[in-house]
Structures are given as structure tokens and as C-alpha cells.
Amino acid sequence: MEGLASFLLAAFALTGSPGPNTLSAAAVGASFGRLNGLRYVAGLSAGVGLVILIAGTGVSGAVMALPGVAPVITACAMAYFLYLACRIATAPPLGKSAQYQTSKAPMWYVGVFLSLANPKAYAAMGALFSGHVLQPDQPVTDALTKGILALAVVCLVNLIWLSVGAGLARYLQNPRTSRLVNVSFAVLLLLSIVAVALG
Template sequence: MLTFATAVILLILTPGPGVMTTAGFGAAYGFRPSLRYVLGLFIGTNLVLLAVVSGLAAILMSIPWLRTVLMLVSVSYLLYLAVRIATAGARVAFMEARVPPGITGGVLLQVINPKAYAVNTSLMTGFSYAPDAQVFELASKVLILNAIWIPIHLAWLWAGVSLHRLDLSERTHHRINIAMALALLGVVALAMWSATRPHHP
């Protein structure tokens, strides 16, 4: 369970479309106006989680090779993100805010966000800690995920608001990108470690 919680923290802390736009909206519109967008992301990520759990998770439990393939796809995407972040150059890898935030925009982004599917698939299938009590494991994973998701996204929103006020050097921007990429690589290592652990029937 501790490994799962650690993976959740690292996965959510590292930037994908959701957190990058959260920080971007925070910088452009401020904290309170952007809360509606974060609420939309929250609803959207739970819709993705429901889609994964209600269909894909059941298939993965019964077809080991498919579970392995999807885990590899998820890990590959996370590695791709890490490379993109590390090579982003001298700008922090936030997406530019182009339109005002809103609940609908947040929901739609998560529904089409490949990282959301990769993250939820990895978390639901790659970090088993109660194989003999799958209902308990599923329910606790959902609770842990949401309990960590909310404060971390609010922190990313605040980071966007705060970084907008700072005049950071190019070197500092580059160091921030490297730190985020290393955190994402930590998640990849955790996922691979969990996937290679023996699962008891």
C-alpha cells in the first residue's frame, strides 16, 4: 500500500497535460478563478478511473499477457514524458493558458488525456497489495488516489500562481525540468518493480 501511495504521489507530481494546464491557468487567471477547472479535472480523472476499473481492469486480471502489454505501453509513455520534460530547455514545462478555465474544459481534457489512462491503468494493475481481497484493494486505491490527487493539484495551481510572480533564471528553469523528469523515472522504476513481483493466488 505504501508503494502504491508513493507511486500516486510521484505520478501526480510529475507534469502531464492536467497539471501543466492547471499551473498555466493559475499563472494566467489566479487561484480562485481556476478552481472550477481543477474541479473538472477531478471529475474527469474519476470518469477515466471508472472506465478503467469497470472494463479494462477485469480483462487485465484474467489475461496475464494483455496485462503485461498494457503495463509496457504505460511505462513507455511515462518514459516518453520524462524525456520530453528533461529536454524542454530553459522554460518550465507548463502549457500556455489560452482560454478561461471551466469545469467542462477540465473534464474533457482528462477524458482525452493519454496520461490519465496510462496512470490509472498502471496504478490499478501494477501495484497489487491485497490479491486475496480485490474489493478492498480497489476501494482503498480509489480513496488513496483521490485523497492525494486533490491537495497535489491545488499545490500545482498555487505553483503556477507563484512562479508567474518570480523572475527565474534559465538555469533554474532547467533544474526544475530535470527534477520533474527524475520523479517520473522513479515512477517507472516502481511500476517495473511491482510488475516483476510474484503475485500469490
């Protein structure tokens, strides 16, 4: 039980702290509303599920060890984060109808790609898998248990950040306030990427 509590605490700390995924979930909630942001958050969570699989099996380490691969992946990820930040910064104010932004909110596959391109996700999952043992002498069961628990925490964290962002929506009917909040989220998203890249 002590190992489980320690793992869950670490999972919430590592995945719930501000970073590319969490800030983008809040930004999508603020820019497009909670309902329209659900598909994006579902994609974010699915993408982290893939990251768990990649990091937990050691594939990410093997790929990044190949000569010349790391800079290319980093450049592609940075370009994508810039694109997403621009989308968030230029999102129009929320309309009064829940359907107003449906066609403009990011799709689920955008969230999947962001998670796969997020270096913080790999670092967090690597730390969780290497730093905790829940079922000694049963490596497969241990890895599966940690993967399922980590994914459950990620889903909860993403929904919380989406809701936090959506909670700001009532203040975003004003175009000036909306633009200020959207640009702030976009800048925070880019700063979180820089912090991860430098850290």
C-alpha cells in the same frame, strides 16, 4: 503498511510528474489566478475520478480494442489540447482585481474533458491498479481503496500545481512577461502530449 506507502509513492510520482493535467493546472493558475482556477482544477480532479472508474473496471481497454476507435479518440484529444494551448497562450495579463479574469478562466467541464482525453491519466491509473495490491483476497475493496487514495492524491497534486502557477502571477502584471510565461506553458502542454503519444 508497506504496500500502502509504495502505492502512495507511485501515485504521487505518476500523477505529480509534468503532464497535460499538471501543466494545464499550473498554466491556468498563472494565467487566471488561484481562485479563478479552482473550478478548473475541480473539473480536472472529477475527470480523473471518471478515468479511475473507466480504467479500474477495464472499460477503457475494451473500448480502445474496437477497430478504428483509437485513432478517432486520439485525433479528438489532440484537437482539444491544441484549443486549450491556444487559450492559455493568448490569455491576457492578470488584472489587479481578483474578479478581472473570472469570466475568462476555463470552466470545470473543460477540466473534466481534458482528463478524459488525457492518455497519461489512463496509463497512470492502469499502472497503479495493476501494479499494487492493498487488500489481497478482497478485489472489490482493494479496487475501491486504491481508487479513493488515487483520487485524493490527484486532488492534492492538482492544487499544488495550481498554486505553483498562481505563484508566478505576481510577475505576470507585465504584458511581455505574461505573454512569455503563457506561451511557454502552452508549448510545454503540447510537448507533454507529444511525449505521451510517442511513449
